[in-house]
Amino acid sequence: MKTIAVDMDGVLADVYRQFLNLHFQDTGEKLSLESIRGLKEAEAFPLLKKHVNSPGFFESAPLIPGAQATLKKLIPHYKVFIVSAATEFPLSLHEKLRWLNNHFPFIQWQQMVFCGSKEIIRTDIMIDDHFKNLDTFSGKTYLFSQPHNEIASPGKHIRVNSWKEVEMQLLPDKF
């Protein structure tokens, strides 16, 4: 059974909605997704560091549509691991664990990896929204579209714009 490493922020968890809401709370400015397309997350949201270090940021993140349903369908066909950069933000560790248990009760603790760098992760497939994680990865790579990567060429990676597209790629027989 092939193994998949699935990223959390920007792939399972809609951190952009969190950032947009918190930016509005802090500044009164309603940013549109169009205005920040192509910008790095820290460029689009100058208060990002403050927000990701605030209690509740990760635990209250909304879901990316389709993530639950598709992941559930993948489980019988792939060995799924959730691999999330977390050690940079101490609060995020416990919050991410709770968030996963809450939204993905069919994901067990054996399938969770909270790391800093993803360079020692080896699976057959990786789904991630950041080039830094995909570019050095030796397996098959899917770039999950997010505003920060939307303008860039996907290069050697396969771009997926939604969880429905992930499903079409990884479970083609079901279509």
Add this chain to the structure above:
Amino acid sequence: MKTIAVDMDGVLADVYRQFLNLHFQDTGEKLSLESIRGLKEAEAFPLLKKHVNSPGFFESAPLIPGAQATLKKLIPHYKVFIVSAATEFPLSLHEKLRWLNNHFPFIQWQQMVFCGSKEIIRTDIMIDDHFKNLDTFSGKTYLFSQPHNEIASPGKHIRVNSWKEVEMQLLPDKF
């Protein structure tokens, strides 16, 4: 530069001393290391589950002698990652991060991995006290001696009885 995955419990952190102390606190019985040699941790300490889920268990663990000094010497020659099973015990995540920051300030967040299973970890070398982690690992493997593995044959792994022995193995030119 070669990569190393270093385990925490039983390799950096002296969890046996924690277990022995807590067993005495709970039962009044002073277990000797000799009496539990060869037993699995959960067989030696029937209250293990309670202890590892108690606040402070991981954060107050004593150090295995020599761990700090040898790890510091390895850093210029190897890319060191601390890879610890932690997601089974929610409290352990934050406590292990703080423990590492406290005792190993030269280890950065990029070098920490908190996981459930270690099966998707790929480094050149792994140092661990559990066969379940070493047996399926594809790189070079060092079995760090602990009472639960002391009687067993190391099999294909190289047994190391101390951090001094790790140093002799990985930095032979320094001896």
